[in-house]
Amino acid sequence: MNDPEIKSAGEEPADAASKPLVLIPVTAEDVEREQRRRMMKWLAVALIAILAGWILYKRIADPRNAREAFDAGMRLVKATRYDQAILNFNRAVDLQPDFAEAFRMRGRAYVAEYSPDQASRDFTRLAELQPRDALAPAERGFARLDKKDYANAIADADRAIALDPKLGRAYSLRGTARRAAGDPRKAIEDFTKAVELEPNLDNYFQRASTYQQIGEHQLAIADFDKALEEDPQQPHTYFARAESKSALGDSAGARADIAAGRKIDGW
Secondary structure, three states: OOOOOOOOOOOOOOOOOOOOOOOOOOOHHHHHHHHHHHHHHHHHHHHHHHHHHHHHHHHHOOOHHHHHHHHHHHHHHOOHHHHHHHHHHHHHHHHHOOOOHHHHHHHHHHHHHOOHHHHHHHHHHHHHHHOOOHHHHHHHHHHHHHOOHHHHHHHHHHHHHOOOOOOOOHHHHHHHHHOOOOHHHHHHHHHHHHHHOOOHHHHHHHHHHHHHOOOOOHHHHHHHHHHHOOOOOHHHHHHHHHHHHHHHOOHHHHHHHHHHHHHHHHO
């Protein structure tokens, strides 16, 4: 067990400490070479970081991603989550500043959020991007109705009609603005044209309401009848028709309409 050839782990030979430490001389050229090596290493790291950032930017700024943001916004609009939809449309137009449909849909979301100023700006931008799009001034006009800016709403309707004389919505816009501005007879002309082009519930209802305003209750009732043919489950149409029936002395008919409206409303 006392064999001198067996040494403890890590034990140096007795003569190791006596060996002199050999120093390798370092020249100025060696120092410069090391500095260049380190500089090239950091330069390579910086270039890789710049390249990675550029690739990431290109991926983010790719129009396909703008489309993804737009599609997400559309899904949120369908779910009536307009504030979140606006955030997605913001992203879409930030990534693609000429994305016309994103401006249109963000404008509509702003209308739903009762923000007519922001909506008007989006529809103005839409009109700049698509100057032949008659819907752009028409939609801006409806946003201006919310601000009671009737003169400019009428001007927008005029622009829309000049671009597309068969756009029923533009006549409905102008009729609504004219009625609100105190010109119901001119409004009836516009609603009549709207009904000819787009015989839907809203246009019949709007003309009926305008007939009521000037005391033409028989004509109003006829239009309310048409509106109910389009959709018999609208309680406000029954209530409105009841007013005209009552004005003509048809108390029984008025009561029947009120009862029908209340039934739909769940009273």
